[in-house]
Amino acid sequence: MNIEIISTGEELLYGSIEDENGAYIARSLVENGFDIGRHSCVGDDLPHLTNMFKEADGRAQVVIVTGGLGPTLDDRTRSAVAGAFGKRLCFSKLAEKSVNDFFKKRGKDVPESNKSQMTLPDGAVCLENTVGTAPGFSFHTGNSLFYFLPGVPSEMRHMMASHVIPGLVSLNRERRDFFFLRAVSHFGISEAEVDMRLSGLENAFPGIKLGLRAVFPVIHVKLYARGGDTSGLNEQLQSAQDWVLDRTGDYAFSTEDRSLAEEVGLSLIRHKKTLALAESCTGGLISHMLTQVAGSSEYFLFSGVTYSNQSKVRILGVPEELLHDFGAVSEQTVSSMAERARIISGADFGLATSGIAGPGGGSTDKPVGTVFIGLSSQKGTRTIGFKQDYGEREKNKTAFAMTALDFLRRELG
Amino acid sequence: MNIEIISTGEELLYGSIEDENGAYIARSLVENGFDIGRHSCVGDDLPHLTNMFKEADGRAQVVIVTGGLGPTLDDRTRSAVAGAFGKRLCFSKLAEKSVNDFFKKRGKDVPESNKSQMTLPDGAVCLENTVGTAPGFSFHTGNSLFYFLPGVPSEMRHMMASHVIPGLVSLNRERRDFFFLRAVSHFGISEAEVDMRLSGLENAFPGIKLGLRAVFPVIHVKLYARGGDTSGLNEQLQSAQDWVLDRTGDYAFSTEDRSLAEEVGLSLIRHKKTLALAESCTGGLISHMLTQVAGSSEYFLFSGVTYSNQSKVRILGVPEELLHDFGAVSEQTVSSMAERARIISGADFGLATSGIAGPGGGSTDKPVGTVFIGLSSQKGTRTIGFKQDYGEREKNKTAFAMTALDFLRRELG
Incomplete structure (x- = not known):
């Protein structure tokens, strides 16, 4: 079944927002065993909308359209459908x-x-909206089945699940091709390096497609397979995943699509250990990452975001001489920060960062991108340091935070 | 000039990633005074690509395509262009x-x-790539001018700025319509409420288009105008912006597209004040938001992310009786946290949060979504509290953090 997605709206066309609805619909189709021909995106100009609907009619068996069903004058989807297929707008009891x-x-x-939302093109079938004002509708042109959904993400998602997917499944009762996906997430290795290590995968596993996706600073390896033979494909995917893990080694931190913070959290639970942080350059980001995970209070006790030197001394208890002699961005200071965070909070591990996220604050000796990370336990304190400027404060903070979490992940084993 | 954007790649088609490149290209065109007809997105299947290029040929004057220029077998853009327009792939000295x-x-x-990247369709003009391996190219079919850019965002952006925009400007030397945009950002008010307060704007200011965009939990009001009369349009936009501010009052926190944390930072600088935090339920997010802003070390001294009760007592110095008598999530505890954070760090303001982000941890008395916020200065300590569950831990954390920052923004005036 050939399905197309059309997203409408000036905000999308002019790039003020990205087409999250289109991506969501695509994922939802794929997960339910349907294929997709293309997405398109147009503004809310009536002739453009009308043309787009006419073009898709007959090219695709099913067309899913979002947006333009609201109560304002800019909401022109109903009129465009009426115009494209020569129908009147009629009052709908269900709408x-x-x-x-x-x-x-x-x-x-x-x-x-909102009364304009009660009219639909003649022949349309109303799709009830229980979470918002805009009713959706489906319309069969004779060539193609169109679904029109609201642009508000929560309303669209609700209607996809309650109307569109069940409708497509009943249309297509014969055996569908299911879609299978395995993901392996990596940190600390470049996309090019992963690509090189995995060359040959598609030859070794015919029928499996390899996709690399970089979401800074993580490299996701995705393995796709499509077909009807569930257990055969799953077995093949498992072998392919093992093949990947064999080649990327301990750069791989998750095969379950979990974040690094989630994996570190699970590892702390497994080892029955607790964690405290002292963050300087990461400015609370490590704490934020850890506390995004529900249940993190089980292992995460405290973070001292000690942005000023005074707070490093007064609150953590870092010796003033260290800051004076070596500076805040140094192995010595970060080592003391990690140890002090651990001791004052009573945690098993203390993890600390100090560095220069930029754009200001760099020097010849310690340029932007310099960072030191300390990890302290009862066994002692170890530090690592590196210099790598990603050109943006936000990226540097993220890279520093992830490197710190990865240091702990490797320590936990 | 009618311009179309085509993004290619299975990851986009199947919704694994959103089309950020398409949105970026759209914004960049609009900011430079060009209009856009549509975006499309196809996978990397050769017949689909070839059809898409043939369709666009002649429909648009300019077509900008991203993706499929890499060195792997999945990179089929070069072959699709050759196929669609009957050209051979030739070795290019520039590529x-x-x-x-x-x-x-x-x-x-x-x-x-990478040697496959050195061939281009006969007649193509190579666009040098200084930041990645994939050379781009332009190709004139006789009907339409096509630009082919890499899918890696940084490489695409670089090529848009250095090749595409200058090329389009020189094609279109006559007076262009410029695009003007004003934005007002709001917090603490619903999209529906903003919409209601601003009804009548487009009647009062003909030629100005109103767009609302909700990026949880901020409501952006965008005012658009398009035309050649720079000063007239700017004046009109200024009046429309004043009209908006008059109706949305102090829910508006920025007219400069700044984040709430940026505005709070600027306000602290203006008042020559410093800030410390004690974060419980926000788990470091407020610190992270504040330290995303370059130069925040000028006013941000410390955050104690005191996730455990013990760290509230041992590190901040919150009296144990308060926690015992009123619980961590209470006006009394958050008030003490704010005061203690201010005192131990020597800051002018102490801002604290304690609440239940969920999904677990709620009770009948204090359900998920309950939060208390304390703000302490030498003048004393005030608290606010509310209960509002947004159904997701991440959304609740964000809402709590933004409410705390907004409390301080209003205090600073």
Whole structure:
């Protein structure tokens, strides 16, 4: 079944926002065993919309459109469908009910402007919207089945799950091709290096497709397979994944699509250990990453984001002489920060960062991108340091934070 | 001039990543006074690519394509262009130079696989890539001018700036329509409420288009105008912006597209004040937001991310009785946290959060979404509290952090 996705809206066309809806619909189709021909994106100009709908008619069996169903004058999808396929806009009892119910549940009267949402092109089938004001609809042109969904992500997602996917499944009762995916996440290795190490994979495993995706600073290796033979494909994917792990070694931190912070958290739980941080250049980012994970209070006790030297001394208890003699960005200081964070919080591990995220603050000796990381336990304190400027403060902070977490991940083993 | 954008790649088609390149190219065109017809996105399947290029030929004057120029077998853009327009792939001296120079600068030999990047369709003009291996190219079909750019964002951006935009400007020397944009960012007010308050704007200011964009939890109001009369449009936009500010009042925190953390930082600098934090439920996110801003060390001294009760007592010095009598999530505890953070760090302001981000940890009395925020200065300590669950841990953390920053913004005035 050939399916196309059309996203509408000036904000998308002019790049003010990225097309998250299109990507979501694509993922949802793929996960349910459907293939996709293309996505398109147009503004809310009536002739453009009309042309786009006419073009897709017959080219694809199914067309899924988002946006332009709201109550304002800019919402022109209903009119464009009517124009493209020579239909009148008619009052729809179901659309009326969908809009009325939405406001009724919230104890509000229906505003005058929302009444435009009660009309649909003649022949359309209303798709109820229980989470927003805009009813969706489906429309069969004779050539193609169109679905029109709201542009508000939560409303669109709800309608995909409750109307579109079940509709497509019932259309296509014969055996579908299912889509399988395995992912291995890596840190500390470049995309080119991963690519080189994995060359030959597609020859060794015919039918498996390899995709690399870099989401700074993580390199995701994705293995795709498509077909009807569930257990055969799963076995083949498992062998391919083992082949990958064999070649990328301990740069791989997850085969479950977990974040590095999640993996470190699970490892701390497994080892029954607790963690405290002292963050300077990472400015709270490591704490933020760790506490994104539900249940992190089990192992994460404290982070001292000691941005000023005074707070390093007064709150952590780093000896003033260290800062004076070696500077804040030094092995000596970061080592003391890690140890002090561990001791004052009573944690098993202390992890500390000090460096220069930029754009200012660099020197010849310690340029932007310089960072030291300390890891302290009862066994002692070790440090690592490197210099690598990624050209953006945000990227440098992220790289520093991930390197610190990875240092701990490797220590935990 | 009618311009289309085509993004290629399976990862985009199947929604594994969003089309950031398409959005970037769109913004860059709009900012330079060019209009856009549509974006499309296809996979890396040769027939699909070939069809897409043939379709666009003649429909648009200019077509900008990204992706598929790498060295691997999946990189089929060169072949698709050759197929679509009946050209051979020929060895290009400039493409060879671009690839060779890239590796030479990095002191490396050219890998065998990269030699495929030295061929281009007959008649193409090579666009040098100084930041990556994939040379781009332009190709005129007789109907349309095509630009082919790499899919790696940094390489694509570089080529847009150094080749595409200058090329389009020289093609289009007559007066262009410029595009003007004003943005007002709001926090603490719903999109629906902003929409209601601003109804009538487009009538009051003909020629100005209003766009609302919600990027949780911020509501951006965007005012667009397009035309050749620079000073007239700017004046009109200024009046429209004043009209907006008059209606949204102090929910508006920036007219400069700055983050709330940036605005708070600027305000602290203006008032010559410093800040310390004690974060519980926000887990370092407020510190992270503040330290995303270059120069934040001028006013940001310290954050104690005191996730455990013990660290609240031992490190901040919150009285144990408070935790015992009122619990960690209480006005009394957060008030003490704010005061202690201020005192131990020597800052002018202490800002503290304690709440339940979920999904676990809620109770009947204090459900998920409950948060207390304390703000302490020499004048005393004030607290606010609310209960609002956004259904996701990450959203709750963000809402808590932004509410805390907004509390301080309003205090600073």
